[in-house]
């Protein structure tokens with residue numbers, strides 16, 4: 001089924017909605033990190049250490065996201081979540097594997113991907129001396145959105161995100177970090193993107209603002225058929241919002257599924273009748289290595305196996 005987009009911003013785009021929205025196929029990203037160089041302290045006869053070390057920030061990840069799905073990416077700090085998001089949005093090139101969005105390739109069809117995707121991250125760039133309204137009008141112009149339509153949409157989105165009317169026209173630099181983050185979120189919602197990548201959109205927001213953002217995300221999917229990929233450290237949010245979650249650890253995909261299925265599976269491994277909590281699911285799949293039934297047998301319980309593996313990790317570090 002090839003559909004010409006109804007949204008005026010995408011008039012000239014034909015998309016095949018029978019295709020999966022996002023296909024990530026065996027993707028890796030390798031960074032080279034400089035090591036603190038100790039060479040100058042060594043004598044000439046001593047062997048010099050390597051100057052750099054490689055980090056597989058994303059390691060052979062595959063994931064298929066269907067249209068209208070909300071998928072959460074969970075993982076510890078530095079596990080590769082942002083790197084994955086950055087590759088999908090063409091900000092970074094994959095070193096291995098392929099990423100396609102409705103059949104378009106992130107490398108070959110970079111321009112098209114940039115039109116289909118909107119990415120929100122905390123380090124969003126704005127003109128700090130300008131107001132939220134001016135910043136968002138500037139963004140709307142980049143998308144050829146008529147001024148009047150943009151103005152009323154901006155007002156309504158910012159108000160719904162809890163930004164008071166008198167703040168809408170005041171310089172951004174006077175706003176708190178959380179409020180600036182809401183302006184970044186508003187920018188992504190302004191253009192009703194086909195695929196929305198949200199990199200920790202609610203980190204640092206107060207509980208009410210978190211819910212406002214989550215409602216918006218749901219609405220984008222329900223009313224505009226958006227497909228959404230979101231990274232979060234908030235397990236309640238993952239549970240409330242995501243159809244499925246992927247847990248990654250050191251760049252590798254450790255688990256993928258519906259939260260209730262993962263909770264049931266880990267609960268079962270823990271030897272319990274009732275499902276595990278999402279925190280326990282997270283701990284389970286991000287332990288030194290996934291805790292197996294044999295580990296549980298060997299150490300007597302899931303908790304003891306977890307403690308033993310953590311102790312191993314600490315020893316290694």
Ligand SMILES: Nc1ncnc2c1ncn2[C@@H]1O[C@H](COP(=O)(O)OP(=O)(O)OP(=O)(O)O)[C@@H](O)[C@H]1O
Nearest residue numbers: 031032055057075076077078079080081082083084
């Ligand atoms: N530009 C870069 N150059 C070198 N290393 C990088 C670069 N960007 C990320 N890394 C490394 O890649 C790994 C994954 O980082 P990434 O930012 O993707 O993690 P994350 O899961 O998003 O973390 P957080 O939850 O803290 O935001 C880390 O070891 C990080 O130091």
